[in-house]
Amino acid sequence: QVHLVESGGGLVQAGGSLRLSCAHSGRRFSTTTMGWFRQAPGKEREFVAAISWILDNTVYADSVKGRFTISRDNPKNTLYLQMHDLNVDDTTVYYCAASQVPLIILAAGYGYWGQGTQVAVSS
Numbered sequence: 084q085v086h087l088v089e090s091g092g093g094l095v096q097a098g099g100s101l102r103l104s105c106a107h108s109g110r111r112f113s114t115t116t117m118g119w120f121r122q123a124p125g126k127e128r129e130f131v132a133a134i135s136w137i138l139d140n141t142v143y144a145d146s147v148k149g150r151f152t153i154s155r156d157n158p159k160n161t162l163y164l165q166m167h168d169l170n171v172d173d174t175t176v177y178y179c180a181a182s183q184v185p186l187i188i189l190a191a192g193y194g195y196w197g198q199g200t201q202v203a204v205s206s
Contacts, residue, residue, distance in 0.1 A: 130190065
């Protein structure tokens with residue numbers, strides 16, 4: 084069983100930065116694709132970024148490309164999402180997720196999810 088716990092959310096002004104973290108409890112973190120998604124009330128879960136265990140390949144949603152960076156620290160079993168130049172449209176709950184598929188952007192491909200961390204950006 085894998086448990087994922089996000090942290091690092093909060094309130095920030097537009098143009099500011101935040102770094103989200105996701106702690107992975109399992110023993111296979113280094114061979115797991117990790118992703119970040121976000122979901123606003125009443126909307127579908129939206130892909131943000133993913134990082135594969137293969138060469139740390141990454142993929143980003145167009146809406147965050149150039150502003151967000153996904154990374155992982157395998158010895159610490161931790162996933163990160165560094166977010167810069169935040170805007171009000173980034174306000175929502177962010178979730179980390181784990182998958183055994185090498186690199187996938189579909190939420191259905193992720194079998195484990197965290198509880199989410201709230202990010203709020205004020206104008």
